[in-house]
Amino acid sequence: MSLTPEQQAEIEAQRSETRPTLRATAPGMEAHLYTAHPVLDHGLVRVIDYMGDDSAITQAARVSYGRGTKAVSDDRGLIRYLMRHWHSTPFEMCEVKFHVKLPVFVARQWIRHRTANVNEYSARYSILDREFYIPAPDQLAAQSRVNNQGRGQVLEGAEAARVLDLLREDAMRAYDHYEDMLTPDEATGKLGLARELARMNLPANIYTQWYWKVDLHNLFHFLRLRADAHAQYEIRAYAETICAITRDWVPNAYQAFEDYRLGGVTLSGQAVGVLKRRLAGEEVTQETSGMSKGEWREFTAVWG
Ligand SMILES: Cc1cc2nc3c(=O)[nH]c(=O)nc-3n(C[C@H](O)[C@H](O)[C@H](O)COP(=O)(O)OP(=O)(O)OC[C@H]3O[C@@H](n4cnc5c(N)ncnc54)[C@H](O)[C@@H]3O)c2cc1C
Numbered sequence: 001m002s003l004t005p006e007q008q009a010e011i012e013a014q015r016s017e018t019r020p021t022l023r024a025t026a027p028g029m030e031a032h033l034y035t036a037h038p039v040l041d042h043g044l045v046r047v048i049d050y051m052g053d054d055s056a057i058t059q060a061a062r063v064s065y066g067r068g069t070k071a072v073s074d075d076r077g078l079i080r081y082l083m084r085h086w087h088s089t090p091f092e093m094c095e096v097k098f099h100v101k102l103p104v105f106v107a108r109q110w111i112r113h114r115t116a117n118v119n120e121y122s123a124r125y126s127i128l129d130r131e132f133y134i135p136a137p138d139q140l141a142a143q144s145r146v147n148n149q150g151r152g153q154v155l156e157g158a159e160a161a162r163v164l165d166l167l168r169e170d171a172m173r174a175y176d177h178y179e180d181m182l183t184p185d186e187a188t189g190k191l192g193l194a195r196e197l198a199r200m201n202l203p204a205n206i207y208t209q210w211y212w213k214v215d216l217h218n219l220f221h222f223l224r225l226r227a228d229a230h231a232q233y234e235i236r237a238y239a240e241t242i243c244a245i246t247r248d249w250v251p252n253a254y255q256a257f258e259d260y261r262l263g264g265v266t267l268s269g270q271a272v273g274v275l276k277r278r279l280a281g282e283e284v285t286q287e288t289s290g291m292s293k294g295e296w297r298e299f300t301a302v303w304g
Pocket of ligand 1: 112113114115116218221225226230231232
């Protein structure tokens with residue numbers, strides 16, 4: 001992450017200015033407000049604003065006149081009950097707005113999550129910075145042999161060095177051409193190409209930025225999919241940073257999410273049947289389970 005001294009000063013100025021409020025605040029989230037958390041080589045996540053805390057969830061669930069709190073342990077139990085039983089609307093009472101800087105190919109995955117509000121940096125209006133994502137050596141890997149949507153063995157030696165050189169050279173050449181096309185020259189009468197057109201030769205590892213606002217229910221849905229081991233490493237790095245922030249914001253809700261969603265497993269009717277038969281001492285195979293080979297593989301990966 002490279003912030004200019006001006007950007008760093010703006011963040012510090014925002015953090016030094018405090019205001020009294022009657023609204024509920026979450027101490028854990030106040031500590032994150034405006035601070036830039038680095039992700040990947042030039043990316044960042046920072047909280048711009050938020051609404052609500054753990055109490056806002058229970059307050060809404062009870063449609064309460066006050067803070068909604070009974071005993072703290074009651075609140076925690078109610079949040080866990082709501083999460084367990086997919087009673088989702090109380091979680092929508094909390095909102096968060098992030099500033100995210102991310103490579104365009106990550107943004108393409110991220111934008112598929114439609115239940116959020118987005119405003120992206122305009123490359124029609126402004127010139128993009130010369131910042132490209134180049135994977136760290138441990139993430140430079142070959143195509144996985146078992147998973148068509150994944151990476152496998154890490155590249156080493158001359159092959160790794162050549163791939164890194166190609167990535168860097170292509171990025172720099174594309175950016176040089178971008179600058180060249182944009183730049184007018186009065187001496188030769190060169191007009192310079194419009195920003196909205198010049199950007200089209202830039203590779204998908206260039207960084208973009210956006211403000212992304214989402215409610216807690218849909219944030220959990222995003223995190224469930226993107227902090228999962230099946231998600232691509234690059235978007236997972238962002239999801240994991242947001243998980244850590246969310247844990248500090250709404251500790252009870254995050255704990256329930258971690259227990260019932262991130263760490264939980266959904267069982268099909270056949271899987272429940274197989275587990276019951278196994279507990280009764282029966283030896284069950286894929287052929288007698290009623291599951292497909294793929295289902296059986298996923299089932300035994302969890303249950304042995
Ligand atoms: C590991 C992984 C691999 C993926 N691979 C691919 C791929 O190869 N190709 C590809 O195209 N995508 C792929 N995706 C994207 C995926 O299919 C979803 O588009 C993405 O995860 C967003 O999920 P969502 O629609 O549930 O989220 P959101 O858009 O946030 O929606 C949340 C929920 O709201 C409801 N909803 C929102 N909008 C509508 C609507 N218009 N109509 C009905 N219900 C709606 C749905 O219940 C939805 O689940 C992949 C995702 C993951 C995590």
